[in-house]
Amino acid sequence: MATEQELSDFLKNVEKRAFKRSLYHVRNEEAALDIVQDSMMKLAEHYGDKPANELPMLFQRILSNCTLDWFRRQKRHHALFSDLSDFDSGGDDAEGFDLLETWSDSDPDQRVHSAEDMAQRSETLHGIEQEIKALPARQREAFLMRYWEEMDVAETAAAMGCSEGSVKTHCFRAIQALSKALRAKGIKP
Known part of the structure; x- marks a missing residue:
């Protein structure tokens, strides 16, 4: 308990x-x-x-x-x-959040050394976040649970209410879509 x-x-x-x-x-x-x-x-x-x-x-x-x-x-x-004007798609609501919150500024080897590096990192993270938002809901859910929450396949399947094979398929498709989209933007995944 x-x-x-x-x-x-x-x-x-x-x-x-x-x-x-x-x-x-x-x-x-x-x-x-x-x-x-x-x-x-x-x-x-x-x-x-x-x-x-x-x-x-x-x-x-x-x-x-x-x-x-x-x-x-x-x-x-x-x-x-019928008035859908109250529905907010939330466009920029995610501003101010860092997708890679686990990245540690305390490690001197990983610190950003220049304004150019910081701008590049910010642009890359923004690109990643936009592409994650664009994923289909189930792919996004599986991807976030597996790679952000660091849950294993069985835990993710139980949390999503689907089979382990479905989790693997969703994650594979999400990674493929993210990689393709990021490469198209000139960001190397």
């Missing part, structure tokens, strides 16, 4: 990545924040008594379900109300 402190530490650790993942899906900052908060509340309410090692997979599954619920609510809302 996870202690209250373990649950709290887990939620603090996963908060930023979960927000970024939700933002990639819904492209609306407020909605992404609501989805993450709702997911955290559901995890604490319904699964806080589970072992700490089960929390990551449970949370990813809850986050996926909350995101799907958000899309269903949006679809119902838009079916009832």
Whole structure:
């Protein structure tokens, strides 16, 4: 059983990545924040008594379900109300977030040494983020879980509710699409 402190530490650790993942899906900052908060509340309410090692997979599954619920609510809302002007695709809502948050500025060998290097790095990261946003939803979800959340194939399959083969296919297609798009932009993946 996870202690209250373990649950709290887990939620603090996963908060930023979960927000970024939700933002990639819904492209609306407020909605992404609501989805993450709702997911955290559901995890604490319904699964806080589970072992700490089960929390990551449970949370990813809850986050996926909350995101799907958000899309269903949006679809119902838009079916009832013909005015779609309230629907925000979120264009630049992702500004200020770094896709490679794990990159460490504390390592002197990896520090950016000039304004030109910094501009190049910023342009590359922006290109990567734009291409990730453009991926089909299931490919994006599998890609982010596997390579950003660092979940293994079995955990990703369980969180997405699909087979391990489907996860591998989604990831392969996502990597192929990202590589092709980045090469077309002159960015070497």
